[in-house]
Amino acid sequence: MAFADDAWRYVHGLAGGEVQLIYYVSYMFLAWGALVAVSLQVVSAPYGRYARKGWGVGVTANVAWAIQELPSFAVPLLLLALSDSPKIHDLPNKIILGLFLLHYFQRTFIFSxxxxxxxxxxxxxxLMAFVFCTMNGYLQGRYLLRYADFSADWERKPTFLLGMFINIQSDSILRNLRDPGETCYKIPRGGMFEYVSGANFLGEILEWWGFAVASCTLPALGFAVFTTCNIGPRACQHHQWYRQKFEDYPKGRRAVLPFIL
Incomplete structure (x- = not known):
């Protein structure tokens, strides 16, 4: 529908205004990631096992995850429905956007x-996660649907699929640690947890760096850097937490990078 793209150009002024906006927000993600990485050296993000008072009323965990992740799935779909850009028919654009949607379909409708x-x-x-997912859904979806060009050797996406497998497998291990009715924490074992405490975080980091390599776009790079800066320190906090809580915690296990960190 041509009127949709005309509306986008009207909102952003000049034809190049939207690209500049996408780049500005991508650079903001890079800066935001650096700030998050520094702040998480001092204080843990207040959700999950580190949830605490002073950050607002609580939202049920699975409801919160489903709602906050949904925009990263729904916004690109909305953009797809409203756009008639010829890039929608380009195979690389469709595959890379499809991988992005696959991840957030799983996170929203299966994981949560x-x-x-x-x-x-x-x-x-x-609310911060909801805002981020909304912005990121727009950035990745709009750039892939309207502006991204790919060369013939773009097919470098195995890292994304490997990362997604590790992420899903690790989430399953964590989810099945407790028997029905149990609330205690246990040492996760199996899969990449044999090597790192934050196996689920390692999987997601690998996913988005694979996505960045496959797409070679600034928005994807900004997202990969932000993800690493956000959940990398959390993996290190988990590692320290496990070591303090369990005397028999595996000594050779690292935080997020096998054999290294």
């Missing part, structure tokens, strides 16, 4: 309902 007994997510981090 399966969460068992997680702590309620305080309102402030929930």
């Amino acid at each position: 309902p399966l969460i068992k007994g997680g702590k309620a997510t305080p309102l402030v981090p929930f």
Whole structure:
């Protein structure tokens, strides 16, 4: 529908205005990631096992995850429905956007309902995650649907698929640690947890760096850097938490990078 793209150009002024906006927000993600990485050296993000008072009322964990992740799936679909850009028909654009949608379909509609007994997510981090996913859904979806060009050797996406497998497998291991009715924490074992405490975080980091390599776009790079800066320190915090809580915690296990960190 041509009127949709005319509307986008009207909103952003000149034809190049939207690209500049996407680049500005991508650079903001890079700066935001650096600030998050520094702040997480001092304080833990207040959700999950580190949830605490002072950050707003709690939102049930699986409801919070489903709602906050949904924009990263729904916004690109909306953009797809409203756009008639010829790039929609380019195979690389369709595949790379499809991988992005696959991840967030799994996180929204499969992972979230399966969460068992997680702590309620305080309102402030929930809203921040919702805003981020909305912005990121727009950035990745719009750039891939309208502006991204790919060369013949773009097919470098195995890292994304490997990362997604590790992420899903690790989430399954964590989810099945507790028997029905249990609330205690246990040492995760199996899969990449044999090597790192934050196997689920390692999987997601690999996913988005694979996505960045496959797409070679500034928005994808900004997202990969932000993800690494956001959940890399959390993996290190988890590692320290496990070591303090369990005397028999595996000594050779690292935080997020096998054999290294």
